Amino acid sequence: MDSEETTNGGPPVIKMDQDWNSDGDDWSEEADDDAEPTKCLFCEEVSPSVESAIKHLQVKHRVDLLELKRKFLMDCYSYIKMINYIRINKSQDSEFRNADTPFWDDKKYLKPGDYEPWLTFDFESFGENIPASQEKQKLVYAFDDFESMKALVLRLEDELKDKNTLLQQAAQDIGTMRSGFQNLVEKEPNPETADSKSKESGNSVGSIPLERDSNYFSSYSHYGIHHEMLSDEVRTSSYRDALLGNAEFLKGKTVLDVGCGTSILSMFASKAGAEVVVAIDNSDIIYQAMEISKTNNFENIKFVKGRLEDTELPIDRFDVIVSEWMGYFLIFEGMLDSIIYARDKHLKLGGTLLPNRCNISIVGHGDEARHQHYISYWKDVYGFDMSCMQKEVLREAMIDIAKPEFVLTEPVVIVDYDLMKVDVNYSNFSFNFNLLVLKDGRMTSIVGYFDTFFDLPNKVWFSTSPEAKTTHWKQVTFFFKDPVDVKKNDQIKGTITCKRSIRDKRSLTVRIKIFDKDYTYNLD
Structure with a gap:
């Protein structure tokens, strides 16, 4: 129920009970007799009451006072500042739709000005009686008529079109970048082939959408992590000894280096006598790896940029697959998933995994x-x-x-x-x-x-x-x-x-x- 209080002889303060009516109308307004015309905060429209003006803000301007109140923990003083800020600065509704901070929260906006119906509204009690389960529905019930609903739908459609345009432009930009790299790498990911390949399991990292997995790969693009790994004498010397110390075993074999990084393992394998080495990595470090390989005169290392599970390789099956895939506690980061995929899809019968x-x-x-x-x-x-x-x-x-x-x-x-x-x-x-x-x-x-x-x-x-x-x-x-x-x-x-x-x-x-x-x- 609405009620009214008189404050020190001033204008009545309308308290709005926000329980929803069973017939689908929103707030009941039994204090309509005391309501006074209220000019919109952002346009020239005048509503019959503050409550109607609040609904107008929601529908026409997509500014939700209740959402602002809860988002910025606003009290009555913050509300007064906001109303005065809007009136003084003739603010646009877009400022409040996209607000990240309560930028109006300055004590200079507490100074009284001309009489303002908005300031008679009981903002402290605003929203107290809306059930949490119904909050998501409040916009639905806030429409006065079909035309209001139609206007909001059209506005949302326009907004969606704008976002789709941005997404299409982003997709075009990505395509341009990808085509620019084609002359640098042996093969680029083939989406059609990728779709036809069966992933090892829905539980494997290969099933993660590539755009959601980008942070993992980008973390290996910085030189710092490679300096740390290469400086690990136990790690690097063990791989060196395994490859160079078994040169007779590797001689004339085809080798796949999964997650090649700076290509250190590829160069060890080539130096040990491998016939050809294919080095694959989805991080941008692969471009440095290409230069490193060229600087050190390795001509039998072919580089492929892409995630293994989504990429065609220049050789289908290999004699040896080598990778430094281990994470903290061995299996953190789940790169073993990619090694299992490589083993099942790209290792010859009787081939060797290193390590095994x-x-x-x-x-x-x-x-x-x-x-x-x-x-x-x-x-x-x-x-x-x-x-x-x-x-x-x-x-x-x-x-x-x-x-x-x-x-x-x-x-x-x-x-x-x-x-x-x-x-x-x-x-x-x-x-x-x-x-x-x-x-x-x-x-x-x-x-x-x-x-x-x-x-x-x-x-x-x-x-x-x-x-x-x-x-x-x-x-x-x-x-x-x-x-x-x-x-x-x-x-x-x-x-x-x-x-x-x-x-x-x-x-x-x-x-x-x-x-x-x-x-x-x-x-x-």
């Missing part, structure tokens, strides 16, 4: 200083209890160096991948572990790492264990909320479960049950 085997291990760790720095810290921050922050910190698996002196248990392999057999469900597994405690201590976390194997005539392998030489992968730490005392020869039982994130196919969710606690971590 990997595993993930966990170990108990007890670095109390690190736990204090990241977890316990929140219990007392300059005398204030911020323990609620612990929940947020504990949800995130931490990528950091786990110091070897704080290893408390023997390691346990929780999953072992034969890359010639694994499928795209590799990231979904569960393992019941039993950790043997090697020394007394206070256990603060589980630490995860991986090992990588090249089972060639001259075998090569490397580890990212806390007790091995540090790599750019470091280790993944899953902190406990509180440290737990453990004794030498204790058997610590628990379960670790890993699955692909629902929100992002390249991310992981890890659940660990241990010491009668149940923790869930995100690796993204």
